[in-house]
Amino acid sequence: MSWKPEVDEIKRRRELALAQGGVDAVAKQHSQNRLTIRERVDELLDEGSFEELGPVAGTPVYNEAGELVSYDPANFILGFGKVNGRRVIVGGEDFTMRGGSPSPAGLRKSVYAEDLAVQYKVPLVRLHEGSGGSVGGTGGKGSNLPGPVNAPSRFRSVAQAMATVPVATAAMGAVAGLPAGRLVASHFSVMSKSTAQIITAGPAVVERAMGEKKTKDELGGWKVHTKNGTVDNGADDERACIEEIKRFLSYMPDHINQLAPVLACDDPIDRCDASLLDVVPRDRRVAFEMRKVIKAVFDEDSFFEMGKGYGRSQITGLARLNGQTVGVWGNDCKFLAGSMTADGAHKARRFMELCEAFTLPIVTLVDEPGFMIGSQAEKEATIRHGTSAVLTAAMTTVPWAAVMVRRSFGVAQAAHYGPEAYVLAWPSAESGPLPVEGGVAVAFRREIEAAPNPDAKRRELEEMLAAKQSPFPRAEALSVHDLIDPRETRPELCKWLARVQPLLPDLLGPSAFAIRP
Amino acid sequence: MTKIELETGGSVWKLLVAEGDVVVEGQTLFILEVMKMEVPYEAPQSGTVTTLHIAEGDSVAEDDVALEIG
Numbered sequence: 282m283s284w285k286p287e288v289d290e291i292k293r294r295r296e297l298a299l300a301q302g303g304v305d306a307v308a309k310q311h312s313q314n315r316l317t318i319r320e321r322v323d324e325l326l327d328e329g330s331f332e333e334l335g336p337v338a339g340t341p342v343y344n345e346a347g348e349l350v351s352y353d354p355a356n357f358i359l360g361f362g363k364v365n366g367r368r369v370i371v372g373g374e375d376f377t378m379r380g381g382s383p384s385p386a387g388l389r390k391s392v393y394a395e396d397l398a399v400q401y402k403v404p405l406v407r408l409h410e411g412s413g414g415s416v417g418g419t420g421g422k423g424s425n426l427p428g429p430v431n432a433p434s435r436f437r438s439v440a441q442a443m444a445t446v447p448v449a450t451a452a453m454g455a456v457a458g459l460p461a462g463r464l465v466a467s468h469f470s471v472m473s474k475s476t477a478q479i480i481t482a483g484p485a486v487v488e489r490a491m492g493e494k495k496t497k498d499e500l501g502g503w504k505v506h507t508k509n510g511t512v513d514n515g516a517d518d519e520r521a522c523i524e525e526i527k528r529f530l531s532y533m534p535d536h537i538n539q540l541a542p543v544l545a546c547d548d549p550i551d552r553c554d555a556s557l558l559d560v561v562p563r564d565r566r567v568a569f570e571m572r573k574v575i576k577a578v579f580d581e582d583s584f585f586e587m588g589k590g591y592g593r594s595q596i597t598g599l600a601r602l603n604g605q606t607v608g609v610w611g612n613d614c615k616f617l618a619g620s621m622t623a624d625g626a627h628k629a630r631r632f633m634e635l636c637e638a639f640t641l642p643i644v645t646l647v648d649e650p651g652f653m654i655g656s657q658a659e660k661e662a663t664i665r666h667g668t669s670a671v672l673t674a675a676m677t678t679v680p681w682a683a684v685m686v687r688r689s690f691g692v693a694q695a696a697h698y699g700p701e702a703y704v705l706a707w708p709s710a711e712s713g714p715l716p717v718e719g720g721v722a723v724a725f726r727r728e729i730e731a732a733p734n735p736d737a738k739r740r741e742l743e744e745m746l747a748a749k750q751s752p753f754p755r756a757e758a759l760s761v762h763d764l765i766d767p768r769e770t771r772p773e774l775c776k777w778l779a780r781v782q783p784l785l786p787d788l789l790g791p792s793a794f795a796i797r798p
Numbered sequence: 799m800t801k802i803e804l805e806t807g808g809s810v811w812k813l814l815v816a817e818g819d820v821v822v823e824g825q826t827l828f829i830l831e832v833m834k835m836e837v838p839y840e841a842p843q844s845g846t847v848t849t850l851h852i853a854e855g856d857s858v859a860e861d862d863v864a865l866e867i868g
Contacts (some may be wrong), residue, residue, distance in 0.1 A: 568837045593805070616806055619832035718834055
C-alpha cells in the first residue's frame with residue numbers, strides 16, 4: 282500500500298491553508314480596500330519566488346475516528362522570497378483569521394521570522410496587520426499552559442535581527458500590541474495612510490482605562506505617527522508602502538558583514554551644479570532649501586528621505602554618490618532654523634546607528650545653529666537627547682564627510698562631524714560657540730547698554746563678529762580640509778568616497794554599540 | 799483649489815500678495831519669521847489668490863492655512 286492517503290491529506294491541508302480565513306473573511310478584507318497577507322507577499326516578491334515556511338502549520342479539529350473535520354491555518358505567513366533578485370525573509374499576520382491576534386501556530390511562525398533572518402543573514406521584511414495577545418489566550422478559550430521560566434526571551438531575536446540584517450516593516454492595517462512593537466523594531470518603517478493605524482491599545486481598552494473616547498485613527502492614524510517618529514514614512518496605500526520598502530532595501534547590504542551594493546551610475550562624478558553658487562542667500566537671515574542642495578549634489582534622483590515628518594529640523598536619508606550608498610544628513614533651516622530639537626536628535630541618532638551598523642559612509646550638509654532653546658525645548662529634555670546624538674557621532678567608526686554649508690554652532694554642531702571627518706567649507710560657512718545674534722546681546726550686555734544708541738551698537742558688534750566667522754581664517758589654519766566653490770561639492774565628495782571606499786571592508790561586522798529602535 | 803499650509807509656527811513678516819492677485823509657480827507669496835530666520839513660501843502652482851487668511855504681523859501656528867490659490 283502506498284502513502285497516497287497521506288499525500289492526499291497533505292494536498293488538502295495546503296489547499297485549506299491557501300483559503301486563509303475563508304471566502305467571506307477575504308471578501309470583507311477586500312471590501313475595506315485592504316489586501317490579504319498573501320496578496321501583500323506577492324506584491325513584494327519577485328514573481329514565483331515565494332518559498333513558504335510551515336504552510337500547513339495550524340489548528341486541526343479531529344472527529345472521534347481521528348479524521349480531520351476542520352482546520353484553521355496559522356494566522357501568520359512566513360517564508361523566503363526575492364526582492365529584485367535578492368533573497369529576503371518575509372512575514373505578516375493574516376488578519377482574516379482572529380483579526381491577526383496570534384493563534385498558537387501563528388505565534389510560533391511570527392517569532393521565528395527574526396531567527397530565520399539572523400540564521401540566513403538576509404533582510405527581514407514584516408508586513409503587519411494584527412493585534413497582540415488576547416486574555417483568552419492563543420487557543421481562544423481559557424488560558425494556555427504558561428511558558429517555562431527558562432524560555433529564551435522573545436525579544437532577544439528581535440534585537441539580534443536589528444543588529445545583523447536590514448529590517449523593514451510596514452503597517453498595512455490596524456497594528457496593535459506585539460505586532461506594533463515589532464513594527465517599530467526596524468531600521469525602516471512605513472505606514473499606509475489610507476488603511477493603517479498603529480495603537481498600543483485599541484479604543485475599547487483606552488476608554489476602559491482612561492475614560493478617553495477616541496477612534497483608531499485619532500489614536501494612531503498617520504497624522505499622529507508620521508509626525509512623532511513612530512514610523513519613518515507614510516505612503517498613500519499598501520502598494521506604495523511596499524514600493525518604499527523595496528527602495529529602502531536597494532540601498533542596503535544583506536547583512537552587517539557585507540558592503541552595500543554598488544549600482545552603475547550615469548550621473549558624471551565631476552558634475553558641477555550651477556545652482557549651488559547662489560542657493561544660500563547672502564543675507565544671513567534668509568532661509569534656503571537644503572533639499573535643493575541634496576538634489577544637486579548626489580546621484581540624480583537617488584535621495585531616499587527617511588523620517589520627513591518628524592524631527593523636521595534635521596533631514597536624514599540614504600542616497601548614492603557614483604552609485605555607492607551613503608547616509609545623508611542635512612539641516613532644514615526652514616524648520617525652527619534647523620536647530621537640534623529633542624525629536625530631531627532622536628532621528629539623527631537612529632540615522633547614525635543605521636549607517637554604523639551597515640558600514641555606510643555618512644555625508645553631512647551642516648547648517649546647525651545649535652540646540653533648540655525655550656521652555657518647550659527644556660521640557661523635552663533637548664540637552665539630553667541632543668547630547669545622545671553628539672556622543673553617538675563621536676563613537677562611530679564609519680567615514681564621514683561634512684560640508685559646512687552655513688551655520689555650525691555650539692555643542693549641537695559636533696553631532697554633524699564624526700571622528701576624523703573630511704571637512705569642506707563653503708564660503709557661506711559660519712562657525713563658533715553660538716550664533717552672533719544671540720551671543721552678542723549676552724556677552725556685550727554692558728557695552729550695549731552704555732552706548733548712546735544701544736541698537737546701533739549691537740548691530741555694529743554683530744557685524745564685526747560675523748565678519749570674524751568667515752571661513753577663510755579656518756582654511757588658513759587647516760581647521761577645515763578645504764574651502765570650496767559650492768559647485769565643486771559633488772566632485773569633491775566623489776573623490777573622498779573613492780579614497781575611503783577601500784577602508785570599508787575592515788569596518789564590517791558588529792557595531793561597537795547596539796542599534797536601538 | 800490649493801491650500802498653502804504652514805510648516806511651522808512663527809509670525810508673518812512680509813505678505814507679498816493680495817486677494818485676487820494672479821501668481822505664477824515659484825513666486826514668493828509671503829515670508830514668515832521663525833527663530834530669527836526669514837522663511838519664504840513659494841506658490842506650488844500658478845493661479846489666483848482666492849482667499850487670504852493671514853496679515854503682516856500675525857502670529858501663526860503650524861498647519862494654519864495661510865492662503866488659497868484657485
